[in-house]
Amino acid sequence: MLLIAARRFASKAASKAQLAVVRGAPRRAGGPPPAEDLESLSKRLDHDFDDLDHLEAALTHPSTGAHASTGRFERLEFLGDRVLGLVVAEWLHDHYPDEDEGESQIRHSGLVRTEALVAVAGGLRLDGHVRAKSHGLWVSRSNSNDTMVADALEAIVGAVFVDGGYAASKRVVLKAWAPLLAKADATPPLRDPKTRLQEHAQKHKRPLPTYETIRKTGPDHDPTITVQAHYGDRTANATAKGMHPSKRAASMAAAKILAELEAEARKGRRKKK
Numbered sequence: 001m002l003l004i005a006a007r008r009f010a011s012k013a014a015s016k017a018q019l020a021v022v023r024g025a026p027r028r029a030g031g032p033p034p035a036e037d038l039e040s041l042s043k044r045l046d047h048d049f050d051d052l053d054h055l056e057a058a059l060t061h062p063s064t065g066a067h068a069s070t071g072r073f074e075r076l077e078f079l080g081d082r083v084l085g086l087v088v089a090e091w092l093h094d095h096y097p098d099e100d101e102g103e104s105q106i107r108h109s110g111l112v113r114t115e116a117l118v119a120v121a122g123g124l125r126l127d128g129h130v131r132a133k134s135h136g137l138w139v140s141r142s143n144s145n146d147t148m149v150a151d152a153l154e155a156i157v158g159a160v161f162v163d164g165g166y167a168a169s170k171r172v173v174l175k176a177w178a179p180l181l182a183k184a185d186a187t188p189p190l191r192d193p194k195t196r197l198q199e200h201a202q203k204h205k206r207p208l209p210t211y212e213t214i215r216k217t218g219p220d221h222d223p224t225i226t227v228q229a230h231y232g233d234r235t236a237n238a239t240a241k242g243m244h245p246s247k248r249a250a251s252m253a254a255a256k257i258l259a260e261l262e263a264e265a266r267k268g269r270r271k272k273k
Helices: 002-024 038-045 052-058 072-095 101-112 114-124 146-176 178-186 193-203 245-272
Strands: 132-134 137-139 210-217 224-231 234-241
Touching: 038 052, 038 114, 038 146, 052 072, 052 146, 072 101, 072 146, 072 178, 101 114, 101 178, 114 146, 114 178, 146 178, 193 224, 193 245, 210 245, 224 245, 234 245
Parallel strands: none
Antiparallel strands: 132 137, 210 224, 224 234
16 A cells, blocks of 8 residues: 555656646747646646646647547547536436436436536636647637537546546536536426427427438447437537437537527517517
């Protein structure tokens, strides 16, 4: 046990020494920006990394070309997606013992969807930490898209799991997601968007919406699915990956059409006033 503890201490010391060198290094033209205080980010995450290289890898998007041969970012993202899903599912199971599977699934989808990940990333102030390339130029989160920062957050959850195990990643997720979990406690789950769009069609005596998969990329065990929703003369596309990607993409596409319908309804009400 003493030998293991000594090795962990040495690894952490080496990692921090390496970080200090990175901080002090001058920025080279065309090169990646130096890491923005990974230790402060680890404190916001409430996890003291034994090896900060895990966090560094989670913040380095594949567009940089780093770890291209090993797919390290993608592997951490894949792992983090599953860990996040499990932590949220366990929390819902414990907090809503009387809800059926359908209601829990709606809550679960709301807590792990891209919009939720972006909100959590904002609370953690990930801006400037995620490193990527766009058209050959290094950019920070402020110039990247929501999908990129959502993927990075999942990779961070994976990095915490690799570094500290399930207990550590569970603590990080529950702390970072606390504001969203509080809202879940205060708000009953809405019916899923597909059901609501179908009810809209039935209420207005219109043909039911339809959904088709228009694109599938990635490996079979972890595909990225794009679904197109059709409702009258409206269409909307949405892309999802991770657990149940086809179902999630269809739900997201239905939500886009619902948002358009609700915006039109609000505009109509304003005109009547």
